[in-house]
Amino acid sequence: MKLVEPRHPAAFDNNSIAGQSYNQLEAPICVDRVTKEYLGGRRTALDAVSVDINANQVTALIGPSGCGKTTLLRLIAGLEYPTYGDVKMHGKSIRGPGPERGMVFQAYTSFPWLTVAENVARGMKIQGVPKKEQQERAEHFLRLVHLEEFARSYPIELSGGMKQRVAIARALAQNPEVLLLDEPFGALDAQVTWEMEEMVVEIIEREAKTIILVTHDIQEAIYLADRIIFFTRQPGRIKADLQMDFKNGRRFLKKEDLLAEPGYLDMEKQLYSMMREEIKGQTS
């Protein structure tokens, strides 16, 4: 098993020109020795985690339940703050949520009083994008998630998978630099999840984005990610940082094509045994 020590962001001086250019080109998000405690220190969700998230890559955060992967995503989103350490975007400490970090939640978050098109345009409206451009971009992203026929529908008329597609289109339409996906398919059934995963691959192909995906689904992580960061269970530490090199940078529009790829099974096996280690709390 390859255990990669995460690169330490402190190695780069953010004030120097070299450090800044590194951050802007390579790693928009730097997690610097982040510890997150809950209940006044009685529970440690994350324990001194340091990691750089690379631009234009899909990074999957994976691990057993309660490993702090969602916590890390929420820290990056700015919805929570670390207890120790810092999360930085382009060298600047994250001090709250912002439109440059769009997020898709596991729960359905479409605004029920707005139509699908209005939902997708909402982020742009908040940012003061001209009305005409709002409509055009909303249409574009609705086509991207195959919901153009439902532009005038209300979220209550949609299935769970369609609601998540609205959420993805909405997050993309606000043109975030980083897209945060917090178990976006966690509430969907297996077949719909599969459709959604393939749709996400399609989206990545068309819209280059830095994506951070939190999931507990090993197959999903391997299928979508360029890099998988595996967390240990309580307290959450980085157990492994794996590049999906076996894909050679290719993306597979059909999920079954990935399964036939040499190296896929080894990767899946490795992740399953890591998961087993964490769940059983022992090394085999």
Add this chain to the structure above:
Amino acid sequence: MSVSEDFSREAEPGRGAPRFIPPRQHFFEILGSVSNSQAAVLAVLGVVGWLGAWELVHFFTPEAHQKFVPGPGQVISEIFHLIVEKNFVPDVGKSLYRVYLSFAVACLVAVPLGLFMGAFVKVKALINPTVGGWRYLPAASFVPLLLVYFGPTDLAKLTLLFLGCVFFLIALILDDVLSVPKELIESAQTMGASRGHIICRVIFPAAAPRILDSMRNMIAVSWTYLVIAEIVAATDGIGAVMMRASRFFHVETIMAGILVIGILGVMTDIIFRQASRILFPYTFMRR
């Protein structure tokens, strides 16, 4: 059986299989179903049964006491008598005005307060303990105080009706606001929404259907306080008419008043339901 035989049956529904007759539904069927026409018949049966029971009680009351137990027919005809002969309509109008105006003012106070308390936890910590206590003070106990302050005026009645529902309304609206899913607010935050936007354009519209529902429930309480407000030193309004009637043992007039308040309450309820359908059509859609 040959293949062609199967083919010939393709056109007919069920392909030749006999129609399945499900077991007859029991009247007390758990998770049973009711058609619209059945529901209508049952509703009429319920009303007729209730009126019939009332008529029976009236019928079997001894002649000497029948004056105190008028039948449904007498009460209903009394309503028409009141309207035509006793100039009852302005009284009804006055009562409606009192209930609706006091309730509108209560909403104007309760909606922003509930919204602010639900949105800002520190505002809630500041206000909720005080408001929570007020709910336990019976509104009727304010009658003597209000008479001292305002005398037998409309203001005293409006204030009583206002006090009767405003604190409950605040608590209900606070709950409605708190029940807005956290993720809805957080997703607006990740879109870069300002606090003002989140309160006015996310929390309020998200809570609005439930808030209207709370209002519908609380205005019923307002109707129940109406008679208390109008019994004390009132010269007009449905409650005053009933109070005068009681002095002359006009039981049918008292019952007519009760019935009219009931009808007005049901009508108010229908208005609120219709308003909900018009304002929040998306909550009535189905996939």
